[in-house]
Amino acid sequence: xxxxxxxxxxxxxxxxxxxxxxxxxxxxxxxxxxxxxxxxxxxxxxxxxxxxxxxxxxxxxxxxxxxxxxxxxxxxxxxxxxxxxxxxxxxxxxxxxxxxxxxxxxxxxxxxxxxxxxxxxxxxxxxxxxxxxxxxxxxxxxxxxxxxxxxxxxxxxxxxxxxxxxxxxxxxxxxxxxxxxxxxxxxxxxxxxxxxxxxxxxxxxxxxxxxxxxxxxxxxxxxxxxxxxxxxxxxxxxxxxxxxxxxxxxxxxxxxxxxxxxxxxxxx
Amino acid sequence: xxxxxxxxxxxxxxxxxxxxxxxxxxxxxxxxxxxxxxxxxxxxxxxxxxxxxxxxxxxxxxxxxxxxxxxxxxxxxxxxxxxxxxxxxxxxxxxxxxxxxxxxxxxxxxxxxxxxxxxxxxxxxxxxxxxxxxxxxxxxxxxxxxxxxxxxxxxxxxxxxxxxxxxxxxxxxxxxxxxxxxxxxxxxxxxxxxxxxxxxxxxxxxxxxxxxxxxxxxxxxxxx
Numbered sequence: 001x002x003x004x005x006x007x008x009x010x011x012x013x014x015x016x017x018x019x020x021x022x023x024x025x026x027x028x029x030x031x032x033x034x035x036x037x038x039x040x041x042x043x044x045x046x047x048x049x050x051x052x053x054x055x056x057x058x059x060x061x062x063x064x065x066x067x068x069x070x071x072x073x074x075x076x077x078x079x080x081x082x083x084x085x086x087x088x089x090x091x092x093x094x095x096x097x098x099x100x101x102x103x104x105x106x107x108x109x110x111x112x113x114x115x116x117x118x119x120x121x122x123x124x125x126x127x128x129x130x131x132x133x134x135x136x137x138x139x140x141x142x143x144x145x146x147x148x149x150x151x152x153x154x155x156x157x158x159x160x161x162x163x164x165x166x167x168x169x170x171x172x173x174x175x176x177x178x179x180x181x182x183x184x185x186x187x188x189x190x191x192x193x194x195x196x197x198x199x200x201x202x203x204x205x206x207x208x209x210x211x212x213x214x215x216x217x218x219x220x221x222x223x224x225x226x227x228x229x230x231x232x233x234x235x236x237x238x239x240x241x242x243x244x245x246x247x248x249x250x251x252x253x254x255x256x257x258x259x260x261x262x263x264x265x266x267x268x
Numbered sequence: 269x270x271x272x273x274x275x276x277x278x279x280x281x282x283x284x285x286x287x288x289x290x291x292x293x294x295x296x297x298x299x300x301x302x303x304x305x306x307x308x309x310x311x312x313x314x315x316x317x318x319x320x321x322x323x324x325x326x327x328x329x330x331x332x333x334x335x336x337x338x339x340x341x342x343x344x345x346x347x348x349x350x351x352x353x354x355x356x357x358x359x360x361x362x363x364x365x366x367x368x369x370x371x372x373x374x375x376x377x378x379x380x381x382x383x384x385x386x387x388x389x390x391x392x393x394x395x396x397x398x399x400x401x402x403x404x405x406x407x408x409x410x411x412x413x414x415x416x417x418x419x420x421x422x423x424x425x426x427x428x429x430x431x432x433x434x435x436x437x438x439x440x441x442x443x444x445x446x447x448x449x450x451x452x453x454x455x456x457x458x459x460x461x462x463x464x465x466x467x468x469x470x471x472x473x474x475x476x477x478x479x480x481x482x483x484x485x486x487x488x489x490x491x492x
Contacts, residue, residue: 008449009456015441016464023401023437026408027430033412034420 054241055168058175073121078114085110130174135165136197138174139206143195146181153192160199169242169265173206176235176246180208180258183231188212188256202266211255217248276462280469281317287473288314291480294424299480302353303424309346310476313339337389341375344396351403354425355410371395390446397440404433424479431475438468 088107130138136158143156165173177195184193190212198205232248235258239246243264250256291307293299299307316339320332345368352364375392383389407429411420420426442449442464450457 008445009453009460012442012445012449012460016438019401019437019441020434023433026405026433030408030412030420037415 051168051241054238055171058171058238062171062175070121073117077117078121081110081114081117085114130171134162135170135173135204136162138170139177139195139197142174142178142181146185146193152185152190155192155194156197157194158197158199161201162199163201164267165204165262165265166242166267169262172238172242173204173244173260173262173265176238176260177206177208179231179235184208184210184212184256188214190255202263204262204265206260206262207257209255209257214250214252214254214256216252217250272462276466277321280466280473281321283470283473283477284314284317287476287480290477293480299424300353302350303428303480305346306350306428307480309342309350312342331386333388334385337379337385337392340389340392340396341379344371344375344392344399347396347400348403351400351407354429355403355407388447390444390448393446394440394444397436397444400432400436401440404429404436408433422482424482427475427479427482431472431479434475435468435472439465 085107088103088110092101092103133141140156140158143154146152147154181193181195184190188210190210192211194207194209196205196207196209198207236246239260242262244260244262247259247261248256249259288307288311291310294303294307316335320335323329323332323335348367348371349364352360374395378389378391379385383391407425411426442460446457449460
């Protein structure tokens, strides 16, 4: 049999080529899967970085707001109380410095009030206390803080069995609720705001409801309104960070209900 | 001096020598025990090959087939052991011992009843090729499913497996039929051997050199 016409050689070459092709496919699939894994890892790292940035941003915002309220509190409350106490003391005549003097007693009372205000306030302004005191207590205090405005009625309701929440998530949830309440106070022209917190392990539902002027929910999704509704956008991006969902129900003249659903915030 | 006869066969042998020497880095760099075992095995492969050449070139014997057959039998037993360690199946000692026993019996039966020690044992070549290609495919499958974070091209095991996979994928069909094709088509066999066997032997040894030069010396197997 002449060598050139051999089918065996063709079969041999073809078999080798097929096996080599299969081997190449194996290697190619390994590289593709490695590339996919690398991309996935990169995405996870980006998400983690974004989450950390958001936490930092939230802490900074809380800090800035805290400084503002410290300034206001010192000016409007503590400073006034101390000024009043000083006025009482300045009004004293040389012969009047006696125990049980009404002006001295009044000044003492005012100084005590100022001291207690400073003490209470210093506790409230510490962001770490949000984590320490728990979400329920923190939201209750937030409601109490807004209640002091006197112009709006505030209600807070908590239901279900309380369970520990991941501290980082707690801070984000607090910030979302704070944003929702601030928006209602600033823009809704409402007379009543109700906050609800429902624990249903491992889910958590927080609801902020006002009876203000409301808005069309489609408004904040359009391009032009994006800037105006930066607050809502922040709330949505923060909710995404903790894998929570936000539902906004509102229409003109019918108030707004913002509901936050957290399913992955229970501390392990 | 004839290039085909006097120079060409020494090129893959020279690369094999370099690979065997470089593979000894596994002891210096404290590579895992199975890579150290691979280094020893690769030095053995080099010694078999160089002895085979000397036996023929110096006209000591007419045939060196018995030497290559012995070497191939050891390869047929070493490769399953090596891959069992690489793919993390080394703990299934009973399975491994059973497999090695079956292979030993098959090799013995082949030597006694099918292909003698003096005839080139193509069955052993084909069987070893099948085992290595299958187990290398398992290794790469594990690698693609592994969640471990490491750079693939810095992993010695990746290079060694890449070389073994392609070498055996390319040569097993040919070496498995070597006796037949050599008897019927000696000219084609000679040419094909020079291109495929030498070419992929150089490729395999280059992969081994790169693998043992890799810095990622403590890479665990993908299954661990």
